Each structure stands twice: as structure tokens, then as C-alpha cells.
Amino acid sequence: MDLMAIARCVEQYVHLVHLLEDDEFYDLQVQVILTDRDAIQERWSALDAGQRARVEDADAALARKHRIVAQMLPHPKHTDRRAWWWFLHEGPQVREKAREAA
Numbered sequence: 001m002d003l004m005a006i007a008r009c010v011e012q013y014v015h016l017v018h019l020l021e022d023d024e025f026y027d028l029q030v031q032v033i034l035t036d037r038d039a040i041q042e043r044w045s046a047l048d049a050g051q052r053a054r055v056e057d058a059d060a061a062l063a064r065k066h067r068i069v070a071q072m073l074p075h076p077k078h079t080d081r082r083a084w085w086w087f088l089h090e091g092p093q094v095r096e097k098a099r100e101a102a
Contacts, residue, residue, distance in 0.1 A: 006043045009036050010051050017058040020065045030072035033062070037085045059085070063092040 013036040020033070040047070040055055047055070062069070062085060070089035078086035084098035 003046060006040065006046055007051065009039050010047065010055060012036055013040060014054050014058045017062045017065075020062070020068050030069050034069075034073070034076070034085050037062075038083060041083065059095065063088065063095045066092045 013033060016033045016036070020030075037059075044052075066088040069085075074089055076086045076089070081087060081094075082098050082102065084094045087094040
């Protein structure tokens with residue numbers, strides 16, 4: 001993924017996470033958000049400070065919306081706990097646990 005593609009991925013991730021905060025958009029494809037976050041994580045070192053800050057803010061918003069994620073994707077088939085966003089069905093604390101384990 002080139003730098004322009006990762007920048008678009010960050011923008012899409014941030015946008016979709018914020019749409020989750022609006023009751024009218026609960027039917028969004030949560031899986032798109034989570035796979036975008038996977039792609040961002042794979043290229044984390046290529047992000048500039050501003051992009052990282054935007055992702056961190058969106059991550060916090062996503063963690064606050066863990067119940068929506070759990071409703072839309074209650075049993076994800078993911079095993080890497082460092083990708084905490086796939087485990088939000090367990091609650092928002094998974095984000096902090098993943099940070100502590102890193």
C-alpha cells in the first residue's frame with residue numbers, strides 16, 4: 001500500500017468510526033472499519049504524526065462504541081489480541097490491555 005492509499009485508508013477509517021456515533025448509521029459495515037484498522041496498523045510506521053493522532057482519536061471513539069461493534073460483529077474470527085479492535089465485543093478495556101502488552 002503506497003502513502004496515498006494509506007492516507008485514504010486513514011481518512012475512511014476516521015470517517016466511518018465517527019458515523020458509528022450517529023444512531024442512523026448503526027447498519028454500517030463494521031467489518032470495513034476493522035479491516036481498515038488492520039491496514040493502518042500494518043503501515044503504522046509510514047504514518048505522519050498528524051495521521052497517527054487522528055487514528056488515536058478514532059480508536060478512542062471506536063472503543064467507546066464497543067457495544068455497536070459487538071452487535072454488528074459479535075463473534076469475530078481473529079486471534080491476534082494486539083489487534084484489539086477485533087475484540088471490542090469484550091468491552092473497551094481490550095484497547096488498554098493491548099497497549100500494556102505491547
